Amino acid sequence: MPTSTSSPIAASPATIARNETVRYGIALTLVISLFFVWGLTYGLLDVLNKHFQQTLDVTRMQSALLQTCYFGAYFLVAIPSGLFVNRYGYKRGILLGLVIFALGALLFAPATSQHRFYPFLMALFVLACGAACLESAANPYVTVLGRPDGGARRLNLAQAFTGFGAFAGPLIGGLFFFRHGALEGVSAASNAASVRTTYIVIAALVLLLALAFWRIALPEPGRETALPVAGAEAALPLRRERRFVFSVIAQFFYFSAQVGIAAFFINFATEHWAALPVSKAAFMLSGAMIAFTGGRFLSTLLMQRFDPAAMLATYAVASLVLCITACVTDGPLAVVALIAVFLFESIMFPTIFALGVEGLGIRTGRAGSFHVMALFGGALAPLLMGAIADRFTTGAAYWVPVVCFAIVLGFALSIRAADRRVLAQNSAQASE
Numbered sequence: 001m002p003t004s005t006s007s008p009i010a011a012s013p014a015t016i017a018r019n020e021t022v023r024y025g026i027a028l029t030l031v032i033s034l035f036f037v038w039g040l041t042y043g044l045l046d047v048l049n050k051h052f053q054q055t056l057d058v059t060r061m062q063s064a065l066l067q068t069c070y071f072g073a074y075f076l077v078a079i080p081s082g083l084f085v086n087r088y089g090y091k092r093g094i095l096l097g098l099v100i101f102a103l104g105a106l107l108f109a110p111a112t113s114q115h116r117f118y119p120f121l122m123a124l125f126v127l128a129c130g131a132a133c134l135e136s137a138a139n140p141y142v143t144v145l146g147r148p149d150g151g152a153r154r155l156n157l158a159q160a161f162t163g164f165g166a167f168a169g170p171l172i173g174g175l176f177f178f179r180h181g182a183l184e185g186v187s188a189a190s191n192a193a194s195v196r197t198t199y200i201v202i203a204a205l206v207l208l209l210a211l212a213f214w215r216i217a218l219p220e221p222g223r224e225t226a227l228p229v230a231g232a233e234a235a236l237p238l239r240r241e242r243r244f245v246f247s248v249i250a251q252f253f254y255f256s257a258q259v260g261i262a263a264f265f266i267n268f269a270t271e272h273w274a275a276l277p278v279s280k281a282a283f284m285l286s287g288a289m290i291a292f293t294g295g296r297f298l299s300t301l302l303m304q305r306f307d308p309a310a311m312l313a314t315y316a317v318a319s320l321v322l323c324i325t326a327c328v329t330d331g332p333l334a335v336v337a338l339i340a341v342f343l344f345e346s347i348m349f350p351t352i353f354a355l356g357v358e359g360l361g362i363r364t365g366r367a368g369s370f371h372v373m374a375l376f377g378g379a380l381a382p383l384l385m386g387a388i389a390d391r392f393t394t395g396a397a398y399w400v401p402v403v404c405f406a407i408v409l410g411f412a413l414s415i416r417a418a419d420r421r422v423l424a425q426n427s428a429q430a431s432e
Helices: 013-055 065-088 090-106 108-114 117-144 148-176 188-215 242-263 265-272 278-302 308-328 332-344 348-357 361-391 399-431
Strands: none
Touching: 013 065, 013 090, 013 117, 013 148, 013 188, 013 278, 065 090, 065 117, 065 242, 065 361, 090 108, 090 117, 090 188, 108 117, 108 188, 117 148, 117 348, 117 361, 148 278, 148 348, 242 265, 242 308, 242 332, 242 348, 242 361, 242 399, 265 278, 265 332, 278 308, 278 332, 308 332, 308 348, 308 399, 348 361, 348 399, 361 399
């Protein structure tokens, strides 16, 4: 007598699609939290500049070594971490970055006990190695977590949460790093304790995130063929892709401007706005980061109607005009103009990234690593600006971002010109 075998009921295509949507949504939410974390450390970095000038009696150029160590790590780690992600997957790349990041944050505890500047640089370098590993994994991961044509918008949205973190950084620094009033005779130990506590809390939060990533099964688009990989053939080496090469150059100079502007904002504000306390200048930097974050959300919506390259060119022109205004004026007007620059620089990193890797297919991940490496500009610009500020004035140092925004404008205009040529060729072929 034959026996019947029962087989599991196959899930319907709609159910499978719904499950995949939920799975990708969870992964995207977790990854976006990473953007907030490294944005927070960006913001704290700018406040630490002024904090160490006061508590450890370092010059502005010496304090700029904070940015040099932080973004120098990006230059050294971006390509190796990109290769690690290509071999072992996004999840393992993120976990490695989180562990290194937490270790760097914990190293702030022994650094504060020594009351010397260079142990802080070492702790910051280790933390930045973790951040570089995270960015090498997270930026391309966001672009593949969904439909290919939505990659640029997803990256702009995720980068907006970097702005949230960068807003929270100066706010935390203003509340805790300067609450004792370092210029009023309070001991260095009291001021160091607030820095130590802040970074221990950050380490604990990062380790909790690592636990969440470890426990949750994340999709690996491309590796698990859950999504199609476009452009399987690599037509040219990346170094021969003129659009990509120019985008990396533009990214280098843009990030030089972003980091340089923020690094000496507190110095600029207190020197140009008479009797402005340092703590209030730190809060104003948080306000600038609100403008930065709001600009990313607003611009993400505008990109649904306007060409990204045209928006990038417009924002670069606005940044140029405002930065020049800050350089040639004084008083509150100069400070307000500098705050407004944060609004218009908001979309530059993700837009340059997206325009630069467009059409590269399976080379996108490797190309993204070069964009992360280009953040090394953030290590050099503060040193140059600090040297100019020490020799002349802080205002004179802000001519450096003017040059940087001019190069970003050149990239945007080159993309516009290339798009017009393609459109003209297509029109000519259609009319034949």
